[in-house]
Amino acid sequence: MTEKQAKRIFKKFNNASDVIRCPNGKANTKKLLHSYARAAVNLYGIISCNELIDIFNKQNNEHIDYKDIYTFLLPLVLKEGWYCFYKHYIVHYSFFTDFEQADYLLEIQSEKPRYIPDRSTFLQYADEYYTDNDNLLNIYLYISDHFGRTKHIYQIFNEIEEYIMYSNDIGGLTDILQKIDFMVDDEKQIQDFINMITDAKNNTRIWENKGYTPIELCDIMKEQNKKIIKFPVYEKRKIERNELCPCGSGKKYKNCCSVFEDKKEAQLSSEECREFYEMWYGLLSFVNDKKNILNIRITTDYPNNINDVKLHKVREVLWSNPELI
Structure with a gap:
């Protein structure tokens, strides 16, 4: 816009x-x-x-x-x-x-x-800085005590706060850790830092959850799921190898779809998963450049550090304009 x-x-x-x-x-x-x-x-x-x-x-x-x-x-x-x-x-x-x-x-x-x-x-909550827990304050005190109260550290804290409030992308945390890592002398220090961020993210009230913390909303959903009526689950009948393949090819199952199912070729490896997302982010980048949707450049990095809301926005434009590709 x-x-x-x-x-x-x-x-x-x-x-x-x-x-x-x-x-x-x-x-x-x-x-x-x-x-x-x-x-x-x-x-x-x-x-x-x-x-x-x-x-x-x-x-x-x-x-x-x-x-x-x-x-x-x-x-x-x-x-x-x-x-x-x-x-x-x-x-x-x-x-x-x-x-x-x-x-x-x-x-x-x-x-x-x-x-x-x-x-x-x-x-x-009329006060923008009000919070009902000290998680963010504790993170700021921790990094300022360990790394000093400099402008650079304050910028990192702002990135941490934005990640906790608005992002579900692990790439955002990775970027933050890379900025902190060169200042950390011991592994325990970095693990303590990760634990603090995780605790803060799980217990911070966020807009996406209409004010609930992720832990609170998770507990609510669990209670609601208990009330859901469980319908009988259809179980797929085991197909004998010499039966006709259910795909309709006319071949025996052992000479048709079982070849792929036995090999589990439909499952992506971690490397294939990375290749898929790099291709997907590249496509979103093309659409974004073409339509000027976001004022930022989408990279093909996986994980990607752009938050899900922004990527969703580009995806919707792509869905509405398939002729772009």
Whole structure:
């Protein structure tokens, strides 16, 4: 998305001409709703206006409706720029330059439950730096104590934080470890560092999980799976070697498909897997260069350090334009 397109979308859903004076006696409600909106986008990245209204009304005596949310928050959108309206949603300021990323986040969040803490805890998330655990702080203290509090170390910490919050690609961690590795004297030190990052990633609230940590969401899914009705599983009948092959070739099974199944030739080796992904990333790189989808270059490295959301965006363009290849 170009800067011009992003500005056009912002203006469409956040038009300054729609601003009206806050109704008398509603200043405190406006202030409180602003805190809820900030907390919601910090915790979820994006939330529908109706869901925010529902959370607000359940946690407060005074109730608001859809009209109120636009009247109260639009002036603050234009004044502070912490969030904005987009379609029927409120989105974090990080999407202001590319609203399509907000759409992709919605796709990833779909079907997942939403983490909604009690009122006092929810409002603490209005502070961008609030966290309910010390995992990230501990990582920063660890690397600064061991490697010094330099600009370079702070940049590495920012990469670690971004990896924990937004990436599922092992390549991102590999890059970080390579930057740390040349400063590490002992193997235990690097293992401690990896353990800290893993612990932080498993216990950090992320947008993709609608505010849940990976461990919390995993536990929820396990409980839901227990309630799923288990249907009988169809078991494939063993085919005798002298029977006709079920593929319909007319040949005996032993002279047809069993040749491949016995050799397990349909299974990719690790090297074949690498070759496949390098070819796939090369194709995505071609599409990205052709359509100018991302402002970054996709390499053919496997693992790849570009996050899944961005790669998914390029893939969708490819699916919609098969004539590119």
